[in-house]
Amino acid sequence: MKCEVCGTYNPTEARFCRRCSAALPREAKVNASQPAPVGEMTTAPLSDDDALGTHPFETPTLGTRPLNEAEPVVQEQPTSLDDTQPLPRPRFLFETLPIGALVGSLPYEILSAINTDSVVNIYAAQDRRKRIRCRSCAFNRNTFGDEYCQQCGALLAGIEPHHPRFTVKESIAADAIAVERRLADLRLHHGGAMLPVDTFSETIAGTRRYYVVLPEPSPSTGESLAAPQELLDVLQWGVMLSESLAFLHQRNIVLGAADLSHISFENKMARWFDFTSARIVTPGVEARTWFKEDVATLAASLFVLLTGQMYSPRVVLEPPSLSQTFADVFAGQLTTAAALADRLRSALAEVRRPSSYDIRVGRLTDVGHIRQLNEDSLLTLEAGQVHRSVSRPIGLYVVADGAGGHAAGDVASGIAIRTIARQALENLFPQQIAEAPPGIDVASWMRSAVQSANEAVHRQRAVARTDMGTVLVMAIILDGEAHIAHVGDSRAYLINEAGIKQLTVDHSLVQRLVDTGQIKPEEARTHENRNVIYKMIGDRPKVEPDLQRVALAPSDRLLLCSDGLCGYVDDIEMLQIIRSSSSPQEACQHLIDAANAAGGADNITAVLVQIDALGDV
Amino acid sequence: MNPSDTITLALGVVALLMVVAIALTLIRRRPAPPPAAPPESIALLERIGEDDGPRIYALHRPVMIIGRGEESDIRIAPEVPGALTVSRRHAQIRREDTEHVVEDLGSENGIRVNGLITHRNLLREGYRVSLGTVEFVYRQAESSGAARSVS
Numbered sequence: 001m002k003c004e005v006c007g008t009y010n011p012t013e014a015r016f017c018r019r020c021s022a023a024l025p026r027e028a029k030v031n032a033s034q035p036a037p038v039g040e041m042t043t044a045p046l047s048d049d050d051a052l053g054t055h056p057f058e059t060p061t062l063g064t065r066p067l068n069e070a071e072p073v074v075q076e077q078p079t080s081l082d083d084t085q086p087l088p089r090p091r092f093l094f095e096t097l098p099i100g101a102l103v104g105s106l107p108y109e110i111l112s113a114i115n116t117d118s119v120v121n122i123y124a125a126q127d128r129r130k131r132i133r134c135r136s137c138a139f140n141r142n143t144f145g146d147e148y149c150q151q152c153g154a155l156l157a158g159i160e161p162h163h164p165r166f167t168v169k170e171s172i173a174a175d176a177i178a179v180e181r182r183l184a185d186l187r188l189h190h191g192g193a194m195l196p197v198d199t200f201s202e203t204i205a206g207t208r209r210y211y212v213v214l215p216e217p218s219p220s221t222g223e224s225l226a227a228p229q230e231l232l233d234v235l236q237w238g239v240m241l242s243e244s245l246a247f248l249h250q251r252n253i254v255l256g257a258a259d260l261s262h263i264s265f266e267n268k269m270a271r272w273f274d275f276t277s278a279r280i281v282t283p284g285v286e287a288r289t290w291f292k293e294d295v296a297t298l299a300a301s302l303f304v305l306l307t308g309q310m311y312s313p314r315v316v317l318e319p320p321s322l323s324q325t326f327a328d329v330f331a332g333q334l335t336t337a338a339a340l341a342d343r344l345r346s347a348l349a350e351v352r353r354p355s356s357y358d359i360r361v362g363r364l365t366d367v368g369h370i371r372q373l374n375e376d377s378l379l380t381l382e383a384g385q386v387h388r389s390v391s392r393p394i395g396l397y398v399v400a401d402g403a404g405g406h407a408a409g410d411v412a413s414g415i416a417i418r419t420i421a422r423q424a425l426e427n428l429f430p431q432q433i434a435e436a437p438p439g440i441d442v443a444s445w446m447r448s449a450v451q452s453a454n455e456a457v458h459r460q461r462a463v464a465r466t467d468m469g470t471v472l473v474m475a476i477i478l479d480g481e482a483h484i485a486h487v488g489d490s491r492a493y494l495i496n497e498a499g500i501k502q503l504t505v506d507h508s509l510v511q512r513l514v515d516t517g518q519i520k521p522e523e524a525r526t527h528e529n530r531n532v533i534y535k536m537i538g539d540r541p542k543v544e545p546d547l548q549r550v551a552l553a554p555s556d557r558l559l560l561c562s563d564g565l566c567g568y569v570d571d572i573e574m575l576q577i578i579r580s581s582s583s584p585q586e587a588c589q590h591l592i593d594a595a596n597a598a599g600g601a602d603n604i605t606a607v608l609v610q611i612d613a614l615g616d617v
Numbered sequence: 618m619n620p621s622d623t624i625t626l627a628l629g630v631v632a633l634l635m636v637v638a639i640a641l642t643l644i645r646r647r648p649a650p651p652p653a654a655p656p657e658s659i660a661l662l663e664r665i666g667e668d669d670g671p672r673i674y675a676l677h678r679p680v681m682i683i684g685r686g687e688e689s690d691i692r693i694a695p696e697v698p699g700a701l702t703v704s705r706r707h708a709q710i711r712r713e714d715t716e717h718v719v720e721d722l723g724s725e726n727g728i729r730v731n732g733l734i735t736h737r738n739l740l741r742e743g744y745r746v747s748l749g750t751v752e753f754v755y756r757q758a759e760s761s762g763a764a765r766s767v768s
Contacts, residue, residue, distance in 0.1 A: 084685070084725040085701040087749060098730040100739035102718065109739060204736040205727030 001025070011141075016153030018146035023153065093207045094172045096121055102128060103211060104200045108168055119176050124216065125168040130161035136576065140164050152572055165216040166197070170209050179278050180212040188251065192244025194264060194273040217273040222260025222301060227308040231318070235348040237263075237270035238302045239341055244272055245294055246337035254279045254290040258297035260304065292335040299329040299340065322347045349551030353480035354613040356390045357554065361397070362584030362608040366592045368564055369600030375402035375409030376562050376605040377470075379417040383429055391614050394432055395477040396424050397607050401490050401562035403536070404468035412468040415460055416453040416537050420474065423449045432478065442476055443547050446485040450474070450537070450545040454487075457538030469538040473504060473560050474545075477609060482558055485545040488536045491566050493574070494550060495557040500575040503550060507535035525567065554613030557584070561591070564602030568595045584608040660717055662691065662710070662746070662753040670697045674753075679712045682722070683748060693751055702726050702749025710740070717755065719746055 001010050001024055003017035010018055017024060097103070101110040108125040115122040133140040139151035144161045148154065171177050184196035198213035228234075241263065248255065255262065256277035264273045281287040303311045303326055311330060317323045325343040328334035334343065359382060367374040379398040385391070400416045402409030428449075431440045453472070461468050471488020484492045489506040505511060509532040510524040519527060537543060552558075557578060566574070569591065577594060581587035588606040595604040660676040662683075674681075674691045681690040686705035693703045704724035711718050717740045721728045729747040730738045740746065740755040747753075 083701075084704045084749070087702055087726045089726075093727075093734055095734050098733035098735050098738060100730065100741060100744070101735045102737040102739065107737070202736055205721070205734050 010150060014150035016148055016150060018142060018148055018150050021148035021153045021155070089205075093205050094118070094121075094209070097123065097170070097204075103168065103170075103202055104198060104213065106198070108166060108213060109163075110168065114167070119171055119173055121170040123168045123170065125166045125213075126163035127166070129163070131164050132156050132159050132161045133164075135159060136579075137572075152576070154576065167214045167216050169212045169214070172207060172209055174210045177210060177212045177276075179280070180214070180275050181210065182280060183253070183275055183278065184212050186251070188247075190244045190247045191269075192240045192271050193248060194271050196275065214273065217264035217271075218266035220265045221273075222263040222265065222270075222305070225260070225265060225305065227305050229305045231306065232348070232351055233268065234302055234305045235322075235344055235351060236268065237265070237305070238298075238344040239348055240270050241272065241298055241302075242295070242337045242341035242344060245298060246341055248272075248278075249291045249294070249337050252281050252283055252287065254281050254287070255294045255297075256290070258294040258301070260301045263301070288335070291337065292332070295335060295337050295340055296329055298337070299326055302344075319347055319350050321350065346551070349553070352553045353551060354554050354611065355480075356392070356614040357480060358384075358391055358612045358614055359393050359395050359477060360584050360610045360612060361395070362586070362588035362606070362610075364585070364588035364592055365603065365605040366596065366600075368603050369596055371601075371603055373406055373410060374603045375404075375413055376400065376564070376603040377402065377410075377413035377417045378605050378607055379421055380607060381421060381424055381429070383433055385433060392479065393477070394429065395609060396420075396428065396474070397477075397558075397560055397609060398472055398474045399490050399560040399562055399605050399607055400470045400472040400537075401488070401564070401603065401605070402468065402470040404466050408464070408466040408468035409470070411460065411464070412457045412470040412538050413472075415456045416470045416472055419453040419456045420449045423452055428476075439478070442478060442483045443549075446474060446476065446483060446547060447545060450485055450487060450543065454537045454543040455541070458541055461538050469536040471507075471533060471536050471562075475558055475560055475609065477552070477558075477611070480552055480611075482550045482552055482609075484548050484550065487543055487545045488533045489563050491559075491561055491563070493559040493561070493566075493571070495559060495575060495578050496553065496555065500571050500578075502571065503548060504546065506533075507546075508533050525570075530567070552611050554611060556611050558609040558611075560607040560609075562603060562605040564600075564604035565591055565595045565606055567602065568598040568600075568604075578608065584610050660712075660740075661756040663756055664697075665745075665752045665754060666698060668696070668698055670694055676710055676712065676717060681710045682706055683708045683710065684722075684724075693748070697751060699750035703751050704749075707748045708746075716740070724748065 001012055001014060002008070003010060003020060003022055003024060005022040006017060006020040008017055008019040010024060014024055016022065096113045096116045097110050099110060099112060102108070103110065107128050109128045111124045111126055113121060113123050130144045131140050132142040132144065132146060134142060134149035134152060134154055134156065136154040137149060137152040139149055142150055142156060146156055149156055169177050169180065180196045181199040184199035188195050194215045194217060196212045196214050199211060201208055201210045245255065245258065255272065256279055262272055262274050264271050281290060300311055306317065307315055309315065311326060313327055317326070325334065325340070325347065329340065334340060361380055361382070363378055363380055365374060365376050365378055377400045379396070381396040382393055384393045398417050398420055400413035402411070402413030404412060428440060428445055457468065457470060471490050473486040473490040473492050474484070475492060476483045484503055486492065486504045487507065489508045491506065492503040494501045494503055508530070510519065510527045510530050513519045513527070514521050514524055524530060535543065559574070559578070573594060574591060577590045578587045581590055587608050591606045592604045662674040662676065664672045678690060683689060683691040683693070684705045684707040685693050685695070685700055685703045689706065693700045704726070706722050707724040708722055708728050709720050711720065718737060719728060719730065719740055720737045726749040727734055729735065731745050742755065742757045744755045745752060746755060
């Protein structure tokens with residue numbers, strides 16, 4: 001793909017120019033990271049001439065597409081007039097490749113043979129070319145000489161190029177590595193599974209050999225790990241592994257052997273590897289039994305890592321909810337990987353919740369470049385509270401984006417935040433600070449605050465005879481958790497080590513079109529009806545906000561913003577800005593600068609709340 | 618000596634020094650040695666065998682074809698023992714940066730590197746390459762022929 005700015009040619013999947021870091025047109029992006037919905041999954045026939053054996057499993061054949069490889073034409077006698085004297089050799093010549101052999105189109109350079117037998121050879125291999133691994137997004141296919149990451153546009157200066165390492169499996173019997181080849185061909189990507197990345201075949205001295213390429217696992221597999229391990233580590237691994245297991249199950253892939261020998265550990269990361277026992281199954285009752293077995297095997301493995309012994313209900317774990325989770329798995333009550341991930345995630349949140357923390361806030365609003373009037377309003381209210389050296393401040397944050405023009409949108413967003421502020425000072429803060437626990441029910445307080453704001457705006461609308469209204473997003477930080485309520489298309493994002501995650505789902509027409517699969521997520525930003533909102537404050541006598549609760553960990557950040565920001569600056573860019581800013585206030589300034597640089601067509605508001613752990617973490 | 622003589626003398630010394638400096642610069646510039654590229658290493662294929670045929674082949678072109686055919690860059694003459702096990706166009710050796718890669722061109726008997734069958738292979742110092750039963754050793758000799766420095 002040619003960069004429109006500097007004219008450099010970039011690989012088709014590149015998102016940013018490797019020379020000048022300009023964003024490349026999105027249409028041309030290969031959508032490999034978007035996993036296909038289950039129903040649309042395609043399975044590929046391995047190849048027409050797999051003469052050896054049949055495939056040992058049933059697969060859903062909802063569609064077919066050819067293997068993504070150029071099958072070399074087999075030329076047994078390339079030189080037609082060749083009078084060469086043939087040397088004796090077996091029908092199938094299958095030996096180990098020598099060091100330095102080059103296979104595949106990358107190509108992969110064979111470094112050493114790890115294991116060889118009469119059917120499958122396994123090699124350590126490396127990309128023949130040096131690559132640069134991006135520090136921000138870990139994309140490791142940037143080529144030597146690239147100045148900017150093709151995936152995220154980050155500067156690559158000062159990063160040492162290296163040869164990415166792989167494990168290459170080779171066989172003359174196509175079905176010996178059939179599952180892995182099929183998985184490679186599905187082009188699935190998940191951070192928690194070292195799925196095969198490539199498959200191809202080569203004809204070597206007249207015999208076809210089949211290959212599958214896997215990422216190189218780290219030397220430490222679950223078996224080599226000493227148990228017990230730290231609770232926090234095991235919980236984190238458990239969340240990663242059960243999430244990736246859920247990802248695989250969703251795509252009808254059964255691991256078949258979800259034990260410790262199939263888990264690779266590296267830098268706090270736990271990932272599945274070795275898919276030789278995996279199967280692609282037909283959805284149904286039987287498949288669910290196999291999924292359940294995977295979940296139970298994973299739980300058993302986690303239990304061993306936690307305690308150093310096999311599961312027993314007599315071993316009590318902290319927090320107690322964790323004991324319950326294991327009990328539920330082995331009683332057959334917790335059967336899906338997604339449910340296990342949820343339970344482990346909440347156990348993790350329970351363990352990690354900072355007991356003592358502080359809040360730092362950045363807040364800024366800007367009229368933008370086009371509008372005459374700023375119809376956005378923001379509110380931040382905080383109460384610091386330290387008792388016995390434990391700091392547990394309370395914060396209320398609101399971003400309201402009014403609509404309806406002069407003396408309408410600005411009025412509506414103003415009424416909304418004032419109503420919420422009044423209610424917070426009347427009961428939220430007094431009850432939470434002055435009274436003994438248990439404190440207030442935050443969810444119902446938020447619902448009633450939003451309803452009060454709605455009524456106030458709705459009344460004013462009748463009085464002023466305008467069609468004023470406002471959307472809003474509100475967050476309350478309390479006891480190490482964020483409670484979030486929103487109406488409309490102002491958004492809340494959670495930013496942490498893992499990246500940036502949109503927490504709220506817009507009450508907008510385009511979001512519905514995305515949810516129902518009528519348009520693609522990337523089309524939403526430019527859709528002609530992107531401003532159509534079906535739920536807002538003041539529109540009707542009653543409104544029901546969406547509520548949610550998110551556990552916060554130290555150094556987590558929460559961003560509340562109006563669509564003047566998130567409609568013009570994409571998530572990855574916001575993440576980069578926030579990460580590279582030295583304070584929440586500086587981040588807000590840079591976010592607003594970025595939205596203005598993108599045109600500044602709307603009012604822009606950002607509130608960034610950062611949780612700083614104190615003391616014990 | 619009057620002051621003007623002193624000045625003349627001083628000027629003369631300065632002028633002389635400048636002439637010497639310019640001359641030195643010119644002398645250093647003049648015999649411009651060939652561009653200080655890293656010493657071009659010449660890779661060789663050395664054929665192994667007891668016969669009297671040619672043995673040393675310099676890999677001086679980016680791509681060189683090896684075979685029994687007359688158009689081959691490295692031709693295996695019929696007198697060479699085992700020549701009949703070599704195809705007319707058997708393999709090619711291609712230069713990639715500083716390395717060489719041997720590739721089978723679909724020969725009858727294939728190629729082996731260090732005794733193992735392969736299709737496309739990097740060559741390193743001392744690797745044995747067999748085409749049929751004719752065997753070579755790859756040498757990355759340095760141009761001067763001086764003792765190789767081990768890095």
